[in-house]
Amino acid sequence: MGEVWHAYDERLDRRVAVKMMLTDTRGLSGIPGLGAAEMLANRRDRFLREVRTTAALEHLGIPAIYDTGIDETTHQLYVVMQLLRGREVQTIVDDTDYDVSPLAVSWAAAAVVQIASVLDEVHRNDVVHRDIKPANLMITPDGVVKVLDFGVAALRGSGNHPRLTQEGMTVGTPPYMSPEQSLANEVGPASDIYALACVMYELLTGRPPFAADANGSHAWHHVHSGPPPIxxxxxxxxxxxxxxxxxxxxxxxxxxxNAAQVYDALLPWACQRDGSTAIQSEHDPRQPFRRPFGGPPKRPTPIGYTPTLVMPAEPDSASETPSTPLTDEEASEAADLAAQLAQAGKFVQAADLLVGAIQRAQDGVLHGDLMFSLAQVRFLAGAHSEAAPLFDEVGTAWTDRYGANDEQALLCQYYVAQCRMALGESSAAINAFLAYTAQAPEPTDAEAVDRHLDALANLVRLHAARERFPEARSAAAALREATQRLRGPDAPDLADIDGFMQRLKRFTT
Structure with missing residues (x-):
């Protein structure tokens, strides 16, 4: 029905997902009873209903809807959604060796409890999802389960949303469809509960309760066969x-x-510490129950990380090393474009562009230059906790390569000090500024002089803010001497420095 793109919100500078409705009519005319035009209209109605249905539901387990409209160029309907980062439940099941180390009971219970909470909200709004399955469930890094794809959801008792399926047409995915759904009868919230049971069965065993075989299809077993005891x-x-x-x-x-009863029945199991599977730092649905509001233990984000939308399931391309090395020209283009984006306030897009280039930079010099550009973008965006370690890493590399007096290494040291000050880490900022100002700049280098004097002024402010007045006076004296030496005896800043030093005398004995 649609295709999903990773995109950028240029006004709010954030990553988003944009789902575009497909308008290609190829293959639609072959559906019995409906022409291509009618099928396209049906698809349009479904798309709009998915947007309205999802937008009306407010729950942590449902992706947020930000905007919708019609593209002016292609005339396609689109919806702008929360960009999700995580793993599909289906891929987790596929990657689990159920003969050796199956998912823990608490793991499965925690996932199902979260889904039941979503379904409780959905059902209370007279919506039936109709396609609960592992491929429509995602677990974010902090363990939150997201229920995706309301494209075939049904609204109960609403004259504003006519039926979008033909009489006798089944909607859903066969291994998870309830008996009434398999028979194309009217479905209600109980059908979602049946599908949820199939999902839980699969989480615990690696396969849903029924499989098509020589005795019958999925639908036949759902209707006629008793569920095999797990x-x-x-x-x-x-x-x-x-x-x-x-x-x-x-x-x-x-x-x-109902969904609320399933939630209540499984909640104790979700909170149980059964110890059969060690809790993971990411993509573990038990995390919200064991560390409420905290998410997983925080780890530094790797430089090569680029968020990927897991819809549909694809290998994480961000973790793969691109085969084509970055050229000097491409590195320059990436740095220039990133600078333009940053100047326009598009910091997220600029950072992602640089991350992609860094992944391909196999030359050490190019890698260092791009890392410095990325650190600058983070700094300009106000992400000082992210910028500081980047400047530290690049500065160390340049110091090792060119020596402690290298201009770029010193520049990194200056920005590290600025980041520490912005983060309120006074002691670390003072030490960093002291290390930076130990190397005097050339008087002819105006930018280096400005940074040197700014660093000395920040030392004065930091000492004064901590009520270390003797140290503040000493730093102010150093600032005055450097200002006179580097800018001359008539520098206008000298009067301000003298006035500040006089005021400091009131706080010292």
Whole structure:
């Protein structure tokens, strides 16, 4: 129905996802009973309904909708959404060796509890998702489960949203479709609960409860076959969980639990420390229960990180080393364009451009230059906690290569001090400024003189702010001497410095 692009919000300087509705009619005319034009109109209605349905739902587990409209060039409908970073639940299941180390009961319970919370909100708004499956679920790095793709969701009892399926047409994914859904009957919230049980069954065993075989299709088994007790496939599953799953998989919709009841039943298991699987620092749905509001233990973001939208599932291209080395010309173009973007206030886009270039920079000099540009972008954006270690890393590399008096190495030292001061790390900032000012600039280098005097002035301010008045007077005297030496005896700043030193005398004995 659509394709999703990684994009940038140029007004708010943030990464977003833009879903564009496909308008290609190829392949639509072959659907019985509907022409291509009618199918395209149907697709348009579905797309608009997905936008309105998702926008009306406010829950941490549902991607936020920011904007929608029609592209002026292609005339395609689009929706601007929260850009998600994480892993699809389907890829986690596929990567798990269930014979050796299956997902812990607490892991599966925590994921299902979060999904049940989303479904409770969805159902209370008279919406039925109709396609709950591992491929429509994503776990963010801090363990929040996101429910995706409301493209086939149904609104119950609303005359404003006519049925968008033909009579007798089934909507959903066969391994997770309830009996009533498989028979193309009217579906309600209980169908989502049935699908959720299939997802939980798969999380615990590696496969959903029913598979198409010689005896029948998925639909046939959903309608006619009793659900296989999960303890036959995995013996460490508690009897209470098996009973819960069997109840959620009941053939009669009216006998299934609702989403709130599933949440209440599974919450104790989600909080249980069963120890069967070590808790991971990322993509672990137990994190929100064990460290509420805290997310995973924070780790430094690798320089090569570029956020990727996991829709559809693709290998994480950000972790792969590009095969084409960066040329000098490309590095210059990337740095120049990043500078232009930064000047326009598009810091996120500028940083991502540089990160992509850094990933390809195999030459040490190019790598260092681009890293410095990235540090500057972070600094200009006010991300001082990110900029400081970048300046530190580049400055160390340049010092090792060219010596401690290298101009670029000293520049990094200056910016590290500025970052520490901006972060309120007074002691670290004082030490960094002292190290920087130990090397006097050439009087003919106006920019270096400005930085040197600014560093000395910041030392005065930092000492005074900490009420270290003798140190402040000493720093002010050093500032006065340097100003007179570098800018001459008639420099207008000297009067201001003298006045400040007189005021400092009031606080010293």
């Amino acid at each position: 303890r036959r496939r995995r013996h460490d599953i508690p009897q209470e969980l098996e009973d819960l799953l069997l109840g959620m998989l009941d053939k009669a919709p009216e006998r299934r639990l």
